[in-house]
Amino acid sequence: MALIDLGRGGSRGAGAGAGGAPAKPRLVMLVADPCRESTAAMEWALSHAIVEGDDILLLHVNMPHPHNGAAGGHVPSRSSSGGSAGFPIAAFLGGGGAGAGAGADGGGDFMEAMRGACKARYPRARVHGERVEPATEGREAKAQTILAESQRRRVELLVIGHRRVSSFLGLRSSSGSSRGHDSTAEFLIEHSKCLCVSVQKKGQNAGYLLNTKTHKNFWLLA
Template sequence: MDGATTTARKIMVVADPGRESAGALQWALSHAVLEHDELILLHIENSGSWRNTFTTFIKRPSSGAHHTTSTSIEGGGGDLEFLEQMKKACEALQPKIPVHIERVDMGGKDKASAILSQSKKLSIDVLVIGQRRSISNAILG
């Protein structure tokens, strides 16, 4: 940049508990995020899946409860605990960058449409998505 004041960009990383998402976040932090940017971790939820129906049922508070307990059928803590872990990792690596978590229901759309819709809604400048293919498959086709 030419030394002039740079405008803050909104950078969104699609977040899920997989290693591809962690790789995308690591890439974004080391290659895309600048000092004045804002980082948004987007998690797309599918309310129609049996897993979310079941975990919602488990988390439903009893009539006298003040808070819900987080129980995961996936094991290892809360089912969305990975979002907080990703946020804390971002804050440790880039302490000056504000990090926000967005959770969005697919709302009957496919995942790609939900991601693009949220990107437009939030005026995202850079969108980073992990890839499940191996590097050799990506190169060789």
């Protein structure tokens, strides 16, 4: 299978546009949530997709929490690290670097921790973090909001963590068979005008499982 064309940004166009003007930086959007899937997606993007000269946008959609962790939603619990339980941002930062203490006192914020990780890897990058409210209601509210924001901002690469959903939750495919899937990631892959990559980490050293519109279950070794 051919490698995924990530449309490498940064100094594309030899760093110059019409009339010798600098080329416009590529905008990469990372969907930011306080969970290990989001951290894994950021880790992959920083290591394999983002290059020097890209602009990075961390986008979080403030979705209302389902009551009692109802089917289809998990309410992340806050920990003393300022993230959700199991949110390994401190481990990703290796205990140091910009933003490493962004929650050490319990008053931190996972968005700041992720921003710190991006700045630690690319100190000269412009990294923005934004929280937005859902633009609509319903099952696909989060996905539709991310899609609208990516189109409005002319995002060129969209990266989202792929959350594996247990089949016992009763999710069914169009064929009627039960399967575990992440409807937000699948919606964005299908409808995004830019390249959308969903990322699922397969163990500590087993690499990543990537999905795009043209690549399904593409295994990238760590």
